[in-house]
Amino acid sequence: MFFRNKTILGINARNLLYIRPNNLKSAKKLADDKLRCKRILKKAEVPVPRLIKSIKSREELENFDFNSLPNSFVLKPNFGFGGEGILVVYGRKKGRENVWVRADRSQVTEDDLRNHIKNILDGYYSRLDTPDFAFFEERIQLYKGFKPYVFRGVPDIRIIVYNHVPVMAMMRIPTEASGGTSNLHRGGIGVGIDMATGVTTTAIQYDKVIERSPNGLLLSGIKIPQWTEILKLAIKAQNISKLGYLGADIAIDRNRGPVFMELNARPGLSIQNANQEGLLLRLNRVEGLKIKTIRRGVALAQNLFGGEIEDEIENLSGKRIINSTEKIMIIGRNKREIRTEAKIDTGAGFTSIDTSLAKELGYEETLEKFNEIYQQSGGWEKLKDKNSKTREELFKKVPFLADTAIIHSSHGTSYRPVVKLKIIMDKVTIPALVTIIDREHLKFPVIIGRRNLKQFLVEVK
């Protein structure tokens, strides 16, 4: 049992072999000082959350005009750690002066803020209980692609950088259990990331493997935008901070893109469970390499620690490989967008979507009119005796109806409205004719049929 393990990095080895020799005291001190980090990173043109105001003493607190605060902001202790003492405000309460609303809709008054700042100044949230500064900064806006997975708050991306090479990464998603912070020991979700592509792989909560988010969405296959840019930022932060073993925390702002949040001199080890792989092997592979440029570091990370199999097959056949369930985006009328998950059903000809989804996509009127005529003409029992020309004539006036379809399935035959919309799947935009049917009792609101699968190969697990 006590033999040296060669794959997993434990706390003892992390502290003794990686943090102690590589993270010098001065570098650690910088990592703990958020305001100084912000200044230094900003100077090196690394995007950071904009500083609104720092408060360094009770006197400054007395003189601070809370009216000058924007509608949304984050209040942080400068020497805070583990996400403690951070207060996030989403907007002002309408009709009341200096009352703000938090993500859980609880209210924060000016007095609450003052109290919180006093606690921060007293050093209550600082690592060594020493007096501290408080500061207000810009709140990061949730990137749209992450929205379905997040209960509240903003996910961030943790990257371990060693010897100028990003060795492992995970996305941390706040959950209801974690109270909106992305802290893993509080119940946040950790999702492993493929280093080559920036696509998520396996996930954990409380160090146990999970497949889906609490609201039922698959956690694998999420594409992190601007992945190479994120890797570059992480390496740059290591060069600036001189933390040889660094945990870089980067968030993605809806408008600004990747924003560097925090340097971490003692990054946790659960990232190994999130990726279902040990760190020690990866650290050993980059040990002693001479890496001169940031680009080289990024290339090494992508080549050494990325899965390549899928890419290879895709290159051979020219077709993209998808899973039996895929994340898709549907674009309906007036550019209405809905992100959801679809079942890939090679047994079906047509692609079908659920009625409620169709309504959201702007086909409420289409459905109403179609059903009205359908009922009037006596349902399928009567309609089936007419020829297709007469049927077409009947439904001609239904707005935005592209066609109608007779679908034979195991449940019998049905007559359905067909509309034309766009589906984006695995980065490919597919113009599609889809039938609308009540799928409320079914697990997936959408099935993608053969007609729209010509460019894909389906991997069955």
Place this chain on the structure above:
Amino acid sequence: MQYLNANWFIQWIVDKGVPESTVILILMIPVVVTVIAFFRQIVGIKAFGIYTPAMITFAFLSIGLQPGNTILNGAKYGIFIFAVIVIVGILSRTLVKKFRLLYLPRMAIVITLVSLATLAVLVLGGSLQRTGLASVSIFPIVIMITLVEKFVATQIEKGSRIAIILSLETLVISLVAYFLITWPPLVQIVRDYPWVVVLTIFVNIFLGHWSGLRITEYFRFGKLIK
């Protein structure tokens, strides 16, 4: 007299007027802290640092060594008081939370409530004819009450779940250390060969260089180990 077969070194200190029990207790401190270090580095049980479990161990010892109490009683009453303090600590924290007070005044109220609850425990002990519990001296009680600050601070910083886990870990380590330092053969060894205590330094040098996985990590990363 049991002093007769004691080591000359201890005998020499005792002759200077230091009580023998004090000498043994002080020599046991290195043993206790080494046990705690072992639990942290090899087993992976964290507890509240090194100070709190060490203090709790000696609080147990102080109860157990009281006239009329046995070693087992020390553990029993110790666990009871420990549990009461943690539970009342949790309750009063949730109570005080509503007032949105600054940290120190808030903590002061929590400790006040815990103190009163401890007093009630002693009275209860007396009325149930448990004189061993009723007559617990002030030292172990004060020590255990200070546990509340550690507990509440952890609760705020890392959540109730972690705070409760760390309390249980503290209790486990303290109990192990307590039974170890009251184990007659060990007491005998320390009395006869007090220099063995110096060996703990070498044990700790080993522990300080140990970079292998902790036992708890075999469970945490179980599936990844091939």
